[in-house]
Amino acid sequence: MRTTFRTQAMAITKRDLMRERRSGEVLWVTLPFGAIALLLIPIAIGTDRPTLRAIGIGLFWVIVMLFGVLIAVRQAHTETQAQRDVVALAGIDPAAGYVGRALASFFLLIGFEAVLAVVTVALYDVPLDGWIWMPLVMVLVGAGLSLLGTLAASIVSTGRSASALVPLLVAPLSVPLLIGATQTFEALRLGRSSLTWTLMMTIVVLLLAIAGVLSARTLQESG
Amino acid sequence: MTTLERNPSSVWPWIVMAVAGLVTFVAAMSVSPDAVQGQLSRIMYVHVPSAWLAYLSFGVTMFASAMYLWKRDLAWDRRAHSSAEIGVFFTGLAISLGMIWGKSTWGVWWTWDARLTLTAIMFFVYLGYLALRRTTDDLDARAKRAAVMGVLAVIQVPLVHFSVIWWQTLHQPPSIIKPEGPDMDPSMVVTLLISVLSFTVMYAAMMYKRIDLARIEDAVLIAEQTNTGPAAGEAVVAPDLSGGS
Amino acid sequence: MDIAVQWNWVMFGYGVAYGALVLFATSIAVRITRAQKRLGGTV
Amino acid sequence: MVENGTIVSLQDISVRAGATHILRNVILNVQPGEAVGVFGANGAGKTTLLRLLATLLKPASGSGVVLGADLNNDERYEVRHRIGYIGHVPGLYPEMTLDENLSFIATAMGIDGAAVASSLAAVGLAGAADRRAEVCSHGMQRRAEFARILMAQPEFLLLDEPHSALDGSAVDLVDDLVRQTIEAGGAAVLVSHDRSRVDDLATFSVEIAGGTLS
Numbered sequence: 138m139r140t141t142f143r144t145q146a147m148a149i150t151k152r153d154l155m156r157e158r159r160s161g162e163v164l165w166v167t168l169p170f171g172a173i174a175l176l177l178i179p180i181a182i183g184t185d186r187p188t189l190r191a192i193g194i195g196l197f198w199v200i201v202m203l204f205g206v207l208i209a210v211r212q213a214h215t216e217t218q219a220q221r222d223v224v225a226l227a228g229i230d231p232a233a234g235y236v237g238r239a240l241a242s243f244f245l246l247i248g249f250e251a252v253l254a255v256v257t258v259a260l261y262d263v264p265l266d267g268w269i270w271m272p273l274v275m276v277l278v279g280a281g282l283s284l285l286g287t288l289a290a291s292i293v294s295t296g297r298s299a300s301a302l303v304p305l306l307v308a309p310l311s312v313p314l315l316i317g318a319t320q321t322f323e324a325l326r327l328g329r330s331s332l333t334w335t336l337m338m339t340i341v342v343l344l345l346a347i348a349g350v351l352s353a354r355t356l357q358e359s360g
Numbered sequence: 361m362t363t364l365e366r367n368p369s370s371v372w373p374w375i376v377m378a379v380a381g382l383v384t385f386v387a388a389m390s391v392s393p394d395a396v397q398g399q400l401s402r403i404m405y406v407h408v409p410s411a412w413l414a415y416l417s418f419g420v421t422m423f424a425s426a427m428y429l430w431k432r433d434l435a436w437d438r439r440a441h442s443s444a445e446i447g448v449f450f451t452g453l454a455i456s457l458g459m460i461w462g463k464s465t466w467g468v469w470w471t472w473d474a475r476l477t478l479t480a481i482m483f484f485v486y487l488g489y490l491a492l493r494r495t496t497d498d499l500d501a502r503a504k505r506a507a508v509m510g511v512l513a514v515i516q517v518p519l520v521h522f523s524v525i526w527w528q529t530l531h532q533p534p535s536i537i538k539p540e541g542p543d544m545d546p547s548m549v550v551t552l553l554i555s556v557l558s559f560t561v562m563y564a565a566m567m568y569k570r571i572d573l574a575r576i577e578d579a580v581l582i583a584e585q586t587n588t589g590p591a592a593g594e595a596v597v598a599p600d601l602s603g604g605s
Numbered sequence: 606m607d608i609a610v611q612w613n614w615v616m617f618g619y620g621v622a623y624g625a626l627v628l629f630a631t632s633i634a635v636r637i638t639r640a641q642k643r644l645g646g647t648v
Numbered sequence: 649m650v651e652n653g654t655i656v657s658l659q660d661i662s663v664r665a666g667a668t669h670i671l672r673n674v675i676l677n678v679q680p681g682e683a684v685g686v687f688g689a690n691g692a693g694k695t696t697l698l699r700l701l702a703t704l705l706k707p708a709s710g711s712g713v714v715l716g717a718d719l720n721n722d723e724r725y726e727v728r729h730r731i732g733y734i735g736h737v738p739g740l741y742p743e744m745t746l747d748e749n750l751s752f753i754a755t756a757m758g759i760d761g762a763a764v765a766s767s768l769a770a771v772g773l774a775g776a777a778d779r780r781a782e783v784c785s786h787g788m789q790r791r792a793e794f795a796r797i798l799m800a801q802p803e804f805l806l807l808d809e810p811h812s813a814l815d816g817s818a819v820d821l822v823d824d825l826v827r828q829t830i831e832a833g834g835a836a837v838l839v840s841h842d843r844s845r846v847d848d849l850a851t852f853s854v855e856i857a858g859g860t861l862s
Contacts, residue, residue: 139729140758148756152741159743159780219739222704223796227756228729288512292505293495302491306509309484310516313523320527337523344515352508354722355429368637377630381623388619399611403618410622449629456625457618464614498666562626569633576640582667583644 142236145229149237153212154244163208163245171204171249172256179260186262193261198318201250201278202311203304208249209242209286210303221357231353235287239349242283250275267325270335274318277338281314282307284345291349291356313341368572373565380562384409384555391551394544403461405551409559410454414479416563417447418486418513425510428503434578437503440510441493442570444486446563451483474525481520485513497581653716654679655804655835656701661710661719663696663859670696672859673710683826683836685850686861687843693859694839695736698806701837702733715804729757732802732829736809738789742782746773746792749781753796767799768792771821787813794822805829805836811845823849 157163178196179189224234254271257263289306293299317338324331384405394401424440427433458476459469470476489509496502656678663671670693678684688694699705701714703724715730717723740749750764768777771791781789790813797805805826811819826836826849838846847853854861 140756144758145756148752151755152744152752155748156741156743217737217739219735219737220741221739222699222702222733222735223739223753224756225704226702226728226731226733227753227800228725229756230725292509292512293492294505299495302488302495305484305491306488309481309488310512310520312481313516313519316523316527333526337519337526341519344519348512348515352511354725355504356508368641374630374634377626381626385619385623399608399615402615406619406622449625453622453625456621460614460618460621464611500664500666566630566633569630569637573633573637573640576637576644580640580643585667586669 139228142230142233145233146237146240149224149229149234150240150244153238153241156215157211157241157245162211163249167204167207168249168252170207171200171253174200174204175253175256175260189261190263193257193263194322195319196261197253197257197263198278198315201246201253201318202282202315203308205246205249205279205282206286206304206307206311208245209239209283209307210290210300211242212238212287212290225357231357232350234357235291235349235353236346239280239283239287239346242287243279246279246283247275250279267322270321270325270331273335274321274338277335277342278314278318280342281338281345282311284342284349285310285314288345288349288352291353294356314338317341366572368576373568376565377562380558380565383558387551387554387558391547392545394548397465400461400464401548403457403464405555407454407457407461408552409556410450410457411479412556413559413563414447414451414454414482416560417443417450418482418517420567421447421486421489421510422514425507426514428507429511432500434499434503437499437506438571438574438578439567440506442567442574444489444510446566446570448483448486448490450563451479451486455479455483474521474527477524478517478521481524482517485517489513497585499578499581654713655682656712656714656837658700658712659710661700661707661712663693663700663705664708665696669708670859671700674859674861676854676861678835678837680833680835681830682851683830683838683849685843685846685853686837686839686856687841687846687853688856689841692856694841694856695808696859697856698733698735698808698837698839701804702731702806703728704733729800730802731804731806732797732800733806734790734793734797734808734810736812738781738786738793740781740784740789740792743780745778745780746784746788746795747777749792750796750799754799757800759799763799767795770798771795772817787815787818790814791818794818794825797825803829803832803834805834805838807836807838809840809845810838811840 175196182188225231254275258265285307286303289303289310290299292306293302317334321331321334324334388402388405391402391405393399420443421440424436424443428436428440455476458479462471463469489506492509493502493506496505654677656676658674658676661671661674662669674697676684686694686697696705700707700712700719703714703717703719707719712719714724715727717727740746741752744752746768747764750768751761753759754761754764765774765777768774771794773788773791773795776784776788781792784792807822807826810822810826814822826838829836830851836849838849840846843853843855856862
C-alpha cells in the first residue's frame with residue numbers, strides 16, 4: 138500500500154460528499170421528505186398541543202431512523218461495477234472504503250438530524266430541557282446509523298431489489314439506537330442518569346465499526 | 361449434477377414430526393390444569409416449545425453461518441438457510457400463540473413485554489435474512505452475504521435484547537403472571553419438558569427435510585446455470601396436427 | 606372465566622398451532638416434489 | 649520496476665459465476681516485456697480473464713500469481729495499485745468533472761496532484777478537465793480512463809477492446825502506452841473480439857473460446 142488507510146478513507150469520504158453536493162439527493166429529496174412526514178403526523182392524529190409536545194422527541198427519532206437509512210444506503214444503488222473496479226484497483230483497502238463511506242453518510246446524517254430537530258421544535262413545541270445532551274446523542278445515532286446502513290448496503294450490494302431490501306435489514310437492528318436516543322431524554326426528564334444509554338449506543342457504534350471493517354474484504358470479493 | 365446421497369422421498373421424517381406433535385398434544389391435554397389460569401395454561405405447552413425452537417433455530421443459523429465463512433462449504437449455507445426458515449416459522453407461531461394467550465388471559469393482544477418485543481424484532485431480522493437470500497442466484501455470493509448477515513445478527517440480537525430489557529424496566533415493571541414461576545406444579549413441569557423435547561425432535565426431522573429441499577433447489581440452480589443444451593429457439597418443434605389422441 | 610370459554614381459547618390456540626405446523630410441513634413436501642420435477646426436467 | 653520474474657502465472661485456473669464455469673483450466677504465463685493478445689467471440693470469457701488478472705475475481709480452483717501476489721489470498725490487495733485495467737464500461741462518476749474523477753484516484757494512490765492536469769493534457773482533454781463526466785462522449789470518457797492509467801503508471805496493463813470508441817490520435821496514444829510499458833519491463837494483456845486489432849501490438853496471441861485458452 139502506498140497510501141495510508143486514513144488517506145484512502147478520506148478520499149472516499151470526499152468523493153461521496155462531492156457527489157452528494159452535485160446530485161443534492163439528501164438535501165433536496167430525503168430531507169424535505171422527512172420534514173413532510175413530521176408535518177403529516179399531526180394532521181393524522183390531531184393538533185392537540187400537549188399531545189404533540191409529549192410525542193415530539195420520540196417522533197423525531199423515529200423519522201431520523203426511518204429516513205436516515207435512505208441517506209446511508211444511497212450508494213447501494215448508484216455505484217456501478219466499473220466504478221467499484223476502479224476504486225479497488227486504486228489499491229484502496231475495502232475496509233478503508235467502508236470507513237470512508239460511513240463517514241460521509243455520518244456527516245450527511247448529522248446535517249439531516251440538525252435540520253429535522255429545528256423543524257420538530259417549531260412544529261411540536263417540544264420542551265427543550267436536556268438540550269445540552271442533544272449533540273452527543275445526535276453524533277452517536279448518526280454514527281450508528283451510518284455504520285449500520287453502510288454495512289447493510291455492502292451486504293446486499295449488487296443483488297436484485299437491493300435498495301428496497303436495505304431498510305428492512307437496518308430498521309430492526311437499529312432498535313438499540315432508537316431506544317438509547319429516546320431513553321436518554323426520558324431519563325433526563327425523570328431526573329435520572331442517562332449514562333447507561335449513551336454507553337450502550339457507544340458500544341453499538343464500536344461493534345458495528347469492527348464488524349464492518351472485518352467483513353469488508355469478504356463482502357467485496359463476491360462483487 | 362450433484363449426487364443426492366440421501367433419499368429425499370424418505371417418509372420417516374414426516375412420521376417423526378407427526379408422532380412428536382401427537383405426543384405433545386396428548387401430554388398437554390392429559391395434564392391437570394393450572395390452579396390460577398385454569399385450562400388456558402394448556403396453550404403454554406405449544407407456546408413455550410415454539411419460542412424455544414425459535415431461539416434454537418437462530419442459534420443454529422448463527423453457528424452454521426460462521427462455519428460457512430470458515431469452511432466455505434455450501435452444505436453449511438444450506439443448514440443456515442434451513443434453520444432460519446424454520447426459525448422464522450416458529451417465531452411467528454410463538455408470537456401468535458402468545459397473542460392468543462395474552463388476549464384470553466389479560467384481555468389484550470399485545471403487551472410491551474421485553475421478551476415479546478425482542479421476539480418480534482428477531483422475526484423481522486430473520487425475515488430480512490430470508491429476503492436477502494432471494495436477491496441473487498449466484499450460490500457462492502448468496503451464501504457469503506447471508507453468512508455475514510447471520511453473524512451480524514449475533515452481534516445485534518443480544519444488544520437489542522438488553523436494550524429492550526432496560527427500556528422495559530424503566531417503563532413498566534413486569535406485572536404479568538409468569539407461568540414458569542417456581543410454584544409450578546411438578547406434573548406441569550414434566551409436561552412442559554416433554555413438549556419441549558418432542559418439539560426439538562420435530563425440529564430435527566424438519567431440518568432433515570428442509571436441508572433436502574435446499575440441496576435439491578441448489579441442484580436445480582446448478583443444472584439451470586450449467587445447462588448447455590439447445591437455446592430456446594432451436595427447441596421449437598412443429599405442432600402435431602395429425603389429430604387423434 | 607367460564608370453563609367452556611377457556612376451552613374455546615385452548616382449542617383456538619391448538620388449531621392455529623397444528624394448522625400452521627401441517628401447512629409448513631406440507632409446503633416443504635410440495636417444494637421438494639416441485640424441485641425434484643424441475644431437476645428431472647433440466648437434466 | 650518489476651522484480652525479476654514472471655508477471656503472470658496461471659496454473660489450471662477456473663472461474664465460476666454461480667455454477668457456470670466461465671473460465672476452465674486456464675494456463676497462462678506472461679513475462680516482463682511481453683504483450684499478450686487475447687481474442688475470442690462474445691461471451692468467450694475475455695472480460696472474466698481480464699478481471700481475474702486484475703485480482704478482482706477469485707479463482708474457483710487452480711492457482712495463480714500476478715505480480716508476485718497469490719490470487720487466492722490477501723496478497724492480491726497489495727499489488728492492485730500496480731495494475732492498470734480499463735474495462736469496456738468507463739468507471740467514472742457522472743456527477744464529478746474529469747479533473748475531480750482523476751484527482752480522487754490520485755489522492756487515494758498518493759500521486760502528486762499536478763499529474764492530473766498533465767495526464768489529461770496528454771490525452772487531449774486539457775480543455776475538458778472541468779466538464780462533468782456525464783456530459784462527455786463515450787470516446788472522451790475512454791480517453792479520461794487512459795489519462796488515469798498514464799497518471800498511475802502501472803506495470804501491468806489490462807485493456808478490454810483497447811481501441812474501441814477511439815479516433816486515430818487516441819489509438820496511437822494507446823499503442824504508445826502499451827509499448828512504453830513493456831519496454832520498461834512491464835507487461836500487457838489486450839483483449840479483443842477482432843484478431844487484427846491486437847495482433848500488431850502483441851508479442852504473442854492466444855484465442856479464447858468457451859472459457860479455454862488455446
